[in-house]
Amino acid sequence: xxxxxxxxxCAPSPRCSPTGRPTRAIAxxxxxxxxxxYEDRGDAVLLLLGQEAWExxxxxxxSTGKRLHREWVQAAFADVVGSLSDTxxxxxxxxxxxxxDVSVWxxxxxxxxxxxxxxxxxxxxxxxxxxxxxxxxxS
Numbered sequence: 001x002x003x004x005x006x007x008x009x010c011a012p013s014p015r016c017s018p019t020g021r022p023t024r025a026i027a028x029x030x031x032x033x034x035x036x037x038y039e040d041r042g043d044a045v046l047l048l049l050g051q052e053a054w055e056x057x058x059x060x061x062x063s064t065g066k067r068l069h070r071e072w073v074q075a076a077f078a079d080v081v082g083s084l085s086d087t088x089x090x091x092x093x094x095x096x097x098x099x100x101d102v103s104v105w106x107x108x109x110x111x112x113x114x115x116x117x118x119x120x121x122x123x124x125x126x127x128x129x130x131x132x133x134x135x136x137x138x139s
Contacts, residue, residue, distance in 0.1 A: 038105040039116055045102050073097050080131040092134045099126040 038045065045065065051058035073096045074081070081092050098104070100123055108119040 037116070037120060038102050038109070042102050042105055042109070046106055049102070069101070070097050073100060077127070077131060080134060084134065088134070092130065095130040096127055099123060099130055 045062075048058045048062050048065075052062045053059075070093065073093055077093075077096055081089050081096075084092060104123055104126070105119055108114040108122050109116070114122070
């Protein structure tokens, strides 16, 4: 159906519900996929993170980046965490921040040599597992 707000159907898999619809987390993360695509700046971010303990400029840049990443997670997964208690909300945001962090990208993309698409898909599946568990626990 053209113009529908529903996500497109997909084959049942870890990223899709048994009904063949993307999980809430996958749909949310896919709404801003460039935010978990570290291809252009991931290596530079990793270098700055390695210098933040002793280099003031690196510390400022990474501090801002960490804040922006957390804000993106809160916005991208708002439908997942919006109705949670304060404690559950904070814990879930923490887990989603970790699931979409540049260090996770590094493990799959650089250390294991996965393709860009494989890496993003794994990060989305990791985030979806957090969100899906949160949804089951809240029910």
